[in-house]
Amino acid sequence: SWKRWFKAVVSTQSTGECELFEEIQIGNERYNKFTGCPKAKTCTLILRGGAEQFIDETERSLHDAIMIVRRAMKNDSVVAGGGAIEMELSKELKSYAKTIHGKEQLLITAYAKALEIIPRQLCDNAGFDATVILNKLRQKHAQGEKWMGMDITSEDVADNFAACVWEPSIVKKNALTAACEACCTILSIDETVKNPNSNYKAPSAMPGM
Numbered sequence: 001s002w003k004r005w006f007k008a009v010v011s012t013q014s015t016g017e018c019e020l021f022e023e024i025q026i027g028n029e030r031y032n033k034f035t036g037c038p039k040a041k042t043c044t045l046i047l048r049g050g051a052e053q054f055i056d057e058t059e060r061s062l063h064d065a066i067m068i069v070r071r072a073m074k075n076d077s078v079v080a081g082g083g084a085i086e087m088e089l090s091k092e093l094k095s096y097a098k099t100i101h102g103k104e105q106l107l108i109t110a111y112a113k114a115l116e117i118i119p120r121q122l123c124d125n126a127g128f129d130a131t132v133i134l135n136k137l138r139q140k141h142a143q144g145e146k147w148m149g150m151d152i153t154s155e156d157v158a159d160n161f162a163a164c165v166w167e168p169s170i171v172k173k174n175a176l177t178a179a180c181e182a183c184c185t186i187l188s189i190d191e192t193v194k195n196p197n198s199n200y201k202a203p204s205a206m207p208g209m
Contacts, residue, residue, distance in 0.1 A: 016037060016040075017037070017038070018034040018036050018037045019036025019037075020033075020034075020035040021034055022035070026046060026048070027048065031046070045062065047059060047062070068168065068171065071168045071170060071171060072166070075168050075169065075170045078166040078168055078169060079161075079166070079167055080147040080149055080159075080160040080161040080165060080166065080167075081149060081160055081165045081166060081167040082122065082149030082150040082151065082152070082158075083118050083119025083122055084137075084146070084147050084148055084149030084160050084165075085149075085172055086115040086116065086119060087119060087134075087137045087141050087148070088141055089112070089115050090112040090113070090115040090116050091138070091141045091142065093108050093111055093112035094109065094112045097109045097112065119133065119134060119137060119150055122150050122152075123150060126152050128152075128155055133150055133156075136156070136157045137149070137150070140157060147159050147160055147161035148160070149165065
């Protein structure tokens with residue numbers, strides 16, 4: 001019978017179980033929903049919105065968040081987010097620049113100043129006063145509180161490591177490496193070639209011709 005054939009072909013190891021199976025409708029589409037799967041390793045996320053641009057932006061943000069979690073699981077080394085690690089690196093580079101003489105001091109100081117763009121941009125995105133937040137962060141980091149970063153919930157600064165606002169270390173390393181490589185590529189360009197023919201405009205035809 002078909003039951004014997006089914007048991008012989010399909011084993012219990014290749015099948016699963018769920019507590020509830022139902023068919024639901026979301027908008028104009030119908031979906032099969034499995035609930036209470038003890039061995040489930042995947043899931044499906046349904047994104048809905050009023051405009052295609054909103055859906056694309058939500059998908060991009062969700063993908064970035066998932067990739068950050070994936071990298072954090074593969075690389076267990078994390079640092080505090082919210083601009084905390086950038087402010088700490090900036091402080092250390094400014095201190096190190098004072099021990100260097102010559103033009104190298106200017107380069108290191110400029111690099112330290114560039115790192116402050118990250119927390120400044122975070123403040124601008126959240127609608128905070130970047131000048132006030134950065135001054136507080138500089139003070140806290142000068143006092144040795146290296147994990148102090150921007151707190152978006154209280155519009156202030158906080159210990160982001162204790163608040164579980166983390167970022168994988170490898171993400172920061174890759175970002176700094178990519179930024180340095182891009183800067184070196186730009187600085188290596190010593191001349192640009194301009195094609196005069198691209199700006200040439202043909203004279204208009206004479207009236208009546």
